[in-house]
Amino acid sequence: MSLIGTEVLPFKAQAYKDGEFIEVTEESLKGQWSVFCFYPADFTFVCPTELEDLQNNYEELKSLGVEVYSVSTDTHFTHKGWHDSSETIGKIKYAMIGDPSQRITRNFEVLNEEDGLADRGTFIIDPDGVIQTVEINAGGIGRDADILVSKIKAAQYVRKNPGEVCPAKWKEGSETLKPSFDLVGKI
Template sequence: MSLIGKEVAPFAAKAYHNGEFIDVSEQNFKGKWSVVCFYPADFTFVCPTELEDLQNEYATLKDLGVEVYSVSTDTHFTHKAWHDHSEAISKIEYVMIGDPSQKISRIFDVLNEEEGLADRGTFIIDPDGVIQTVEINAGGIGRDASTVVNKIKAAQYVRNNPGEVCPAKWQEGSATLKPSLDLVGKI
């Protein structure tokens, strides 16, 4: 069943953020745009490259009114230890959610039950707490955070301009489409 258009179900979790442990819930996703990035595990190989890449886009995302959350089935304690011992992860300024109960991974349907780890899932959530995009990659395929920036811009444009849609490879400032009977068969 698709998660697109669904509100994030209730959860409560502990997270590591800027040297502190904090509480996080689905309520954190309301009132602003959010990116939730699931990854398999701390102290691994592809994961730090992805999380560092996401950090490299963090200022741009913040300028767009977006908060970023990373999630794995590790604990918030493990996130702190990783942050303290990895050059790449020590740069992270966004929230790192622990999901040792695997509840959040199940809510977002990214839990690999056999391994007890989350798949690589990226979710864009609108200010109403509703999921607008979903991308799930196999474990060996890292993601490119710059595509998240483009998707956020498109999602924000569509939300702010009812009746318009963004075509493939849309970039901010380029032409959009207004679906109508006149366009059928002409694109």
């Protein structure tokens, strides 16, 4: 079953954010757009490049009303240790959620049971706490935050403009479609 269109299941977790530990729950997501970026583990190789890319786009994401949460099955203490010891991860200002119980990772169906680690999953969640996009990559394939920003803009446009859809490669300000009987077979 797809998670698209489903509400984020209840959870409570500790996170490291901007020099302090905070609690994050599914209720923390309500009223804003959110991105959950699952990754396998701290102190690894592809993961820091992705998390840095998210940080490099964090101000733009915030300007779109989006909060970012990275999630791994490490603890929030491990996130702090990585943040304090890595120049790359030390730049991160968004919340790094610890999920040692694997509850959140299971809820989002990205737990690799054999390894006990998260797959590379990205989820865009609307202000009602409903999942709008899902992207899951193999462990060796990093993600691109520029593409994520484009997807968020499309999701926000569709939410604000019921009855319109964004075609492939849609960019903010470009033409959308209004599905109708008259368009059938004409695209």
